[in-house]
Amino acid sequence: MCEAGKSDHHSAERCVDFPVSVVLPAGGTGERTGLQTPKQFCTFLGRPLISYTIQAFESMPWIQSIVVAVAKENMDLMTDIIQRFKHRKVRAVPGGSTRHRSICNGVLALGEEERPAVGRPKVVIIHDAVRPFVEEDFLCKIAMAAKEQGAAGAIRPLVSTVIATTSEGYLDHSLERAKYRASEMPQGFTYDVISQAYQRCSESDFEFGTECLHLALQYCGTNAKLIEGPPTLWKVTYKRDLAAAESIIKETLSRSACVITGGLAEAVNLADALRKAVGALDMELDIVPDLMGDNARCLLKEWNFIQVSVSHSCLSEVEAILVALEAENRALLHPVVVIWVHFSRTDELPVSERAPTAITELASTAKHRNILIYGIQLKQSKVMLLSYISHLYILGCTHILICIGINVPSSATKRMDRNFKSSVI
């Protein structure tokens, strides 16, 4: 089995070379939040929670289709969300009166795919619509294990001890916490296992059951492989979880960036150094040569962009990002930052002296579209370059802080700080 590195789409694709589809049950009312709006439709930064969950799956190229099960009264709302946020792999089907009924409707829909290019999946991933933080490397492990074992699911250590009570409200017995785990999502099944489990299970399972892995065991004799997942898999259940989800969404968006190298050796080296440096900061970086073909998936993520340019005509590379964002026509509801890191050789004129009007115009037009362009010009010295770039942080969506100090004499720090300010567009 290959190892899927963090956010490495190519290794994930190499691992998951079979058709995978997703069912997102989203037919609940979210009673426990105490809100009128079902939690999956609560909005953060102008985008409903369910759209973040869909986007997480949609950005993985090896996911072929997604079925969302929603209550009939929310069908129009869901259709509107699919159109407004340009979800391309998604189809909405009517949910049921319980979670199992909603999931079952989704699985049935996968068997009746209308698009000829999308065949019946080998593996079906089931994931609650209200768990927006699903990571590709973990999902890849679930999909692989599901294909090999028939079923697989995420687990987490228990936070509290589980006890059984008597009907009078006294302690009956308690479970040994170390032996038990909390069952979380995502879960994966071969299409055959999950569809047979739902064909064979009882009305009581449909009405009161809470565990798909249990259905696979009881009705298909399939023992699921259990894999410990990250803490971010938690389910939005109470009102306070909505606030927590919002703050994670904001933080994730501002700490994720796509580095575009143009395939040039200096730029690739710089991007690799940057990836090493930010690894410890829990910042996610995707490094791609351009935004063409498969790499266009980066445009769907609402991440920030770092264009590393080496050549003279590099402004066109920043323009290309803007054109690509324009073509994608995604809803830019919060600022996206494009940082242009320009390597200048010592004999070159500074960017600001060569093309001041073009750069300023580009930046001010982009600003109207909620895209903030920042430029950093780096002079050749390799030693300086690495210390400089390795301390580049993206804070929030609107500020960039360059912290300099490690391995750089303080006089140089001051000099570079001045340079940075003067090269911000």
Ligand SMILES: Nc1ccn([C@@H]2O[C@H](COP(=O)(O)OP(=O)(O)OP(=O)(O)O)[C@@H](O)[C@H]2O)c(=O)n1
């Ligand atoms: N009839 C139902 C009930 C639940 N779900 C979905 O199952 C997931 C997990 O369920 P839960 O957190 O219990 O959601 P709700 O049932 O909406 O919440 P509550 O129990 O507080 O009403 C959610 O995405 C929810 O929309 C569903 O598709 N159909």
Ligand SMILES: O=C(CO)[C@H](O)[C@H](O)COP(=O)(O)O
């Ligand atoms: O974690 C899960 C176990 O498979 C499900 O998400 C959970 O059962 C759904 O939860 P609820 O009972 O809150 O509807």
